[in-house]
Each structure stands twice: as structure tokens, then as C-alpha cells.
Amino acid sequence: MDNLTHLQNWLLNSIIAPSTAQHINDHILPSENQSSADRLAVYQHAYLARLLEVLQSLFPCTRFAVGDELFNQFAAGYIQTHPPHSYTLAHLADKFADYLDATRPADWGAFLVELVRLEQAIDRIFDAPGPENLPPFTLPTTTADASLKLSLVPGCELHTFHYPVSAYYTHWKQSLATDWPQPQDQYLALFRRNYIVRRYELTATQFTLLSALHSGAPLGDALTIAANENPATLETLAQNFQSWFTLWAAERFFT
Amino acid sequence: MLKPNLPSPRASAPPREPSLAHLGFGVGLRSVHFSHILQHWPAVDWFEIISENFIDSAGRPRYVLEQIAERYPIVMHGVSLSIGSTDPLDFAYLAKLKKLSREVNARWISDHLCWTGVASRTSHDLLPLPLTEEALAHVAARVRTVQDFLERPLVLENPSSYVTFAADTMPEWEFLSRLATDTGCQLLLDVNNVYVSSRNHDFDPHEYLRSIPHDRVRQFHLAGHTDLGTHCIDTHDGRVVDRVWELYREAVALTGGASCLLEWDAHIPSFDEVHSEVLRAKEVAAGAVSGSPTHSVLSTQYSVPGTSSQSSNSPDDSAPIPHSALRTPHSALPHPAHLTLAEAE
Numbered sequence: 191m192d193n194l195t196h197l198q199n200w201l202l203n204s205i206i207a208p209s210t211a212q213h214i215n216d217h218i219l220p221s222e223n224q225s226s227a228d229r230l231a232v233y234q235h236a237y238l239a240r241l242l243e244v245l246q247s248l249f250p251c252t253r254f255a256v257g258d259e260l261f262n263q264f265a266a267g268y269i270q271t272h273p274p275h276s277y278t279l280a281h282l283a284d285k286f287a288d289y290l291d292a293t294r295p296a297d298w299g300a301f302l303v304e305l306v307r308l309e310q311a312i313d314r315i316f317d318a319p320g321p322e323n324l325p326p327f328t329l330p331t332t333t334a335d336a337s338l339k340l341s342l343v344p345g346c347e348l349h350t351f352h353y354p355v356s357a358y359y360t361h362w363k364q365s366l367a368t369d370w371p372q373p374q375d376q377y378l379a380l381f382r383r384n385y386i387v388r389r390y391e392l393t394a395t396q397f398t399l400l401s402a403l404h405s406g407a408p409l410g411d412a413l414t415i416a417a418n419e420n421p422a423t424l425e426t427l428a429q430n431f432q433s434w435f436t437l438w439a440a441e442r443f444f445t
Numbered sequence: 446m447l448k449p450n451l452p453s454p455r456a457s458a459p460p461r462e463p464s465l466a467h468l469g470f471g472v473g474l475r476s477v478h479f480s481h482i483l484q485h486w487p488a489v490d491w492f493e494i495i496s497e498n499f500i501d502s503a504g505r506p507r508y509v510l511e512q513i514a515e516r517y518p519i520v521m522h523g524v525s526l527s528i529g530s531t532d533p534l535d536f537a538y539l540a541k542l543k544k545l546s547r548e549v550n551a552r553w554i555s556d557h558l559c560w561t562g563v564a565s566r567t568s569h570d571l572l573p574l575p576l577t578e579e580a581l582a583h584v585a586a587r588v589r590t591v592q593d594f595l596e597r598p599l600v601l602e603n604p605s606s607y608v609t610f611a612a613d614t615m616p617e618w619e620f621l622s623r624l625a626t627d628t629g630c631q632l633l634l635d636v637n638n639v640y641v642s643s644r645n646h647d648f649d650p651h652e653y654l655r656s657i658p659h660d661r662v663r664q665f666h667l668a669g670h671t672d673l674g675t676h677c678i679d680t681h682d683g684r685v686v687d688r689v690w691e692l693y694r695e696a697v698a699l700t701g702g703a704s705c706l707l708e709w710d711a712h713i714p715s716f717d718e719v720h721s722e723v724l725r726a727k728e729v730a731a732g733a734v735s736g737s738p739t740h741s742v743l744s745t746q747y748s749v750p751g752t753s754s755q756s757s758n759s760p761d762d763s764a765p766i767p768h769s770a771l772r773t774p775h776s777a778l779p780h781p782a783h784l785t786l787a788e789a790e
Contacts (some may be wrong), residue, residue, distance in 0.1 A: 200727035223675035232607040317504035385505035
């Protein structure tokens with residue numbers, strides 16, 4: 191198998207890093223109409239084009255935000271730095287946000303990186319195990335039970351951003367021209383219902399409360415954590431948490 | 446030369462298998478057609494899925510597939526088995542294939558005679574094997590292992606390819622024939638790929654069709670391609686060209702017919718348009734079996750490859766080569782933007 195292994199490593203290296211391809215004529219025969227190098231170039235070009243297309247498809251909003259040319263530059267650099275390892279293209283972009291964060295101009299801020307993370311989350315939740323086949327959830331008649339434990343449905347994710355990326359995403363979906371936003375904290379619950387991914391904006395207090403519940407804290411402890419981390423909203427929390435739970439239960443946050 | 450840790454060659458003894466039924470004329474299931482299919486339940490004989498788009502799915506793609514599988518026969522067609530790679534077989538991937546095949550009652554599981562990566566890296570492309578004794582022994586051993594694991598014969602497709610190797614010692618049809626005879630695997634004869642490769646490698650496609658073991662052909666693939674003059678690319682982005690229809694008719698006559706599937710993966714038109722192309726295949730096959738001409742289907746005479754100006758999917762000489770023509774299909778992105786964006790609120 192030595193010859194086969196050697197040839198496969200040579201060909202894959204020549205495809206992934208075309209500038210390193212050597213001894214092409216030793217391995218690949220010319221055809222009547224193409225040289226050996228031209229024939230190899232079909233695979234070299236297809237490799238980059240295919241993976242670029244996948245990244246473009248995964249991050250349409252980010253691509254819009256940064257423009258095609260810059261997006262393709264980042265994407266090509268990412269593909270070169272992180273060639274795919276998985277049998278599925280669904281994992282191609284696993285390190286894209288980190289790569290973008292490490293290579294972006296300093297004055298860009300983290301907006302694009304967060305937008306990438308939002309699009310990745312939507313894509314992940316879209317095809318992850320979800321709540322569709324769960325039995326209906328009924329909120330207990332009293333949510334004042336401090337020992338009450340509530341679990342978020344499968345596929346529900348809580349995210350905090352330092353830029354209003356969800357609002358930007360909405361504007362983009364509505365084909366509204368918009369500039370990059372200024373920093374502003376944004377808290378989101380991302381979840382799926384009837385196979386549709388939904389974005390639900392939260393306040394900081396709501397985010398803390400749901401995060402505590404998600405980590406396994408009983409309701410009483412979760413309320414305490416939320417109050418301690420957001421003392422300015424203590425009164426709001428006390429007045430509204432029951433109605434919040436009613437709304438969240440209607441949205442099917444819980445199982 | 447086989448390594449000691451590989452299974453030894455043995456007499457052809459294919460594992461037990463489900464029904465060998467001729468499924469008729471099918472369509473490749475693509476997400477852009479999900480809504481149409483669920484609304485209209487079109488009169489299609491069967492659907493072929495890209496295995497990798499569903500083996501990890503727990504969302505809408507899987508939900509749609511389950512509904513379709515209740516009503517139509519399903520065949521699983523993969524792009525990531527990498528049967529020719531010198532990397533170890535991925536048994537976790539194989540286990541997912543096996544699980545899904547049971548859940549959707551897949552009639553058979555196919556992939557390509559190719560490799561996709563090595564040294565734990567993948568190209569996500571269907572890369573050609575050197576056609577050597579060493580490669581044949583290597584692939585045969587892996588086919589046996591896969592068939593034992595899946596408990597059914599593997600169906601392998603002849604890929605379209607764009608290079609040939611200095612190391613080659615046999616033509617592709619001999620490689621495939623010996624592989625099928627040695628392992629009991631079956632063949633997915635992609636007629637468009639035969640044509641594309643014949644143009645790229647200057648061989649006679651008729652000799653290819655005549656030389657493969659006809660009794661091992663389980664399925665046909667048809668697709669469009671792009672003719673760039675110096676070579677052809679298997680783009681799956683248009684109608685089947687007349688030369689491929691002619692080859693298909695010849696293949697049906699030689700084999701007696703088999704399940705046939707049309708692939709359309711780029712610039713995908715409406716479902717009805719794709720289906721109409723499938724029905725052309727049915728008409729051509731009927732003509733091949735009866736021996737009657739198919740003038741209503743074929744618009745031009747067949748000619749020796751490379752000598753005709755026929756160009757169903759060819760860019761004209763003055764136009765720049767379209768970007769899409771420079772890539773091969775088979776991207777298996779499980780949930781492309783058109784699908785997830787339609788869902789995100």
C-alpha cells in the first residue's frame with residue numbers, strides 16, 4: 191500500500207496547497223487536450239471553490255455585512271489554515287469564528303465574529319435534536335415554588351452578545367440597508383418550534399434567570415442569582431417573573 | 446500487495462441483501478424541492494438521498510425524509526465513504542449509514558469508487574484512484590469489510606475524473622469488473638460519468654459499457670455536465686445531453702435495464718422540470734428494450750466524442766467560463782442557507 195499512500199498524500203497536498211505541487215508530470219498523464227498541470231488544476235480549483243461556496247452558504251448575513259471580496263479573503267485564509275477533517279461539511283466552519291477573531295483588523299470590534307456565532311447557532315439548532323416530539327408542557331399552577339426545577343427544551347440555547355447582532359440579522363433578512371451597529375449588549379434565547387428556528391430577545395435579568403435554571407438551579411436559587419447579578423432590576427424581577435414564565439411556557443421554552 | 450492486517454481475499458460471496466427489485470425511475474431528493482414534494486406527493490417511482498445530508502439530521506431534513514420514506518422507496522447514495530483511501534475505515538460513519546438505512550428502509554447503499562482524503566484530511570471531492578493491482582487489492586479488502594459491516598452488498602459508482610495516473614496499469618472498466626467479481630459488490634453505472642471521463646481521458650465510452658459486468662449493474666445515474674472544449678466537468682447543472690442519452694440507451698440494452706436516477710445539483714429547476722427529464726429516461730429505456738428508435742427524445746445524432754459541436758451545457762466560445770463550471774458537484778452541505786433561512790424567524 192506504500193505506493194498508494196504516497197500517491198494519495200501527494201495528490202491531496204497538491205490540491206490543498208497548489209503552490210507546493212511538485213513532480214506533477216511524474217504522477218499525472220496529460221490528455222490530448224490538457225497538460226498534466228491543467229488536469230490537476232481542475233481538482234485544485236474545485237476544492238477551493240466548493241469550500242468557499244459552503245462558507246458563503248453558511249454565513250449569508252456575515253457575507254453581506256463584510257462584502258463578497260473581504261468575505262472570500264477571510265474564507266480562503268480559513269480554508270488554508272483549517273482544511274476540513276470531517277466527513278460532513280456541516281463541521282467545516284467549526285473554527286471560523288475563532289479564525290475571524292484572530293485575524294480581523296483591531297478596529298473592527300467583535301461585531302462580525304458575533305454575527306458568525308449567531309449564524310452558526312441558527313444552523314446548529316436547525317438540525318439538532320429539538321422539542322417537536324416532546325409531550326406538551328404545562329407550567330405548574332404556582333411558580334412561587336422555590337424548589338421548582340425547569341429544563342429548557344432540547345436545542346434551546348442562550349446567548350449573550352456585545353453587539354446587537356440579532357437586530358442586524360433581522361434587518362438583513364428584511365433587505366434593509368444598515369450600517370454596522372455600535373456595541374450594545376444583546377441577550378437571546380434561540381430555540382426551535384415546529385422545525386422553525388426562532389430568536390427571542392431577553393433582558394439581562396431574564397438571561398441570568400434562564401441561564402441559572404438551565405444550569406440546574408431550582409427556581410428560588412435562580413431568582414436569587416438573577417437578583418444579585420442585576421440589583422437594579424430587583425423590583426422588575428419581583429413584579430414580573432411570573433408573567434415571564436407564562437410567556438416562556440407559551441413559547442415552549444421548557445420541558 | 447495486501448498487508449497482513451487486512452482481510453484475506455475470498456471467493457465471491459456477497460452478503461445477504463434486500464430485494465433486487467427494479468425500482469423504476471427516481472429523482473435525487475434535494476432540499477429545494479421539500480415543500481413541493483410534501484404538498485403534491487408527485488408520481489415518482491423512488492428517491493435517492495445524499496446519505497451525509499441525513500445521517501446526522503434531527504431537524505426538518507430528517508422530518509421530511511421520514512414522511513417521504515413512508516410513501517416512496519429510498520436509496521442512500523453517499524459521498525464520504527472514501528472506500529479507496531489508505532486511511533482506516535470510519536466505522537462510526539458506517540454505523541450511522543447502517544442505522545439510517547434501517548430507519549428509512551433503504552433499498553441499497555451506494556457510494557463512489559474513489560477516495561476523498563488521507564491523513565485525516567478530506568477534500569470533500571471524489572478523487573480518482575490509480576488503476577493498479579495494489580489499489581484494486583486495497584479497495585477489494587475494504588469493500589468486503591464494509592459489506593460485512595453493513596450486511597448487504599455495497600453499490601459502487603464509477604466517478605467522473607479529470608486526471609489519469611502514470612502508474613495506471615488497467616482501464617477503469619477492468620478495475621470495476623474485477624472488483625465486482627472479486628467482492629460481489631454491485632455497480633451504479635453513471636452513464637454521464639462514463640461520457641465525461643471518456644472525453645477527459647480519450648477512451649471509447651462504448652468499450653467501457655461493453656466491458657463492465659452487466660449483471661452487476663444495480664442502478665444507473667444520469668446527469669448533465671459542462672463541456673469546456675478541452676475537457677468536461679460533471680456539474681449536474683442541466684439536462685442530459687444527447688450523447689449521454691445514446692449511451693444510456695446502449696447501457697440499458699446491454700444490461701436489460703436497472704433502476705435509474707437523475708441527478709440535478711446546481712441551478713436546480715422546479716421539481717416538475719426535473720421530473721420531466723426523468724420521464725425522458727423512462728422513454729429512452731423503453732425504446733432500448735423494445736429496440737425501437739427514440740427520435741422523439743433524442744434531437745441529434747450521436748457522434749464520436751470530441752468531434753461534435755453539440756453543447757447542451759456548453760458555454761459559447763466568446764463567453765467567460767461560468768464559475769459554476771469550474772467546480773464539481775457533490776457538495777453535501779446538510780442544510781444550505783435557502784433551507785435554514787426559510788426557517789429562521
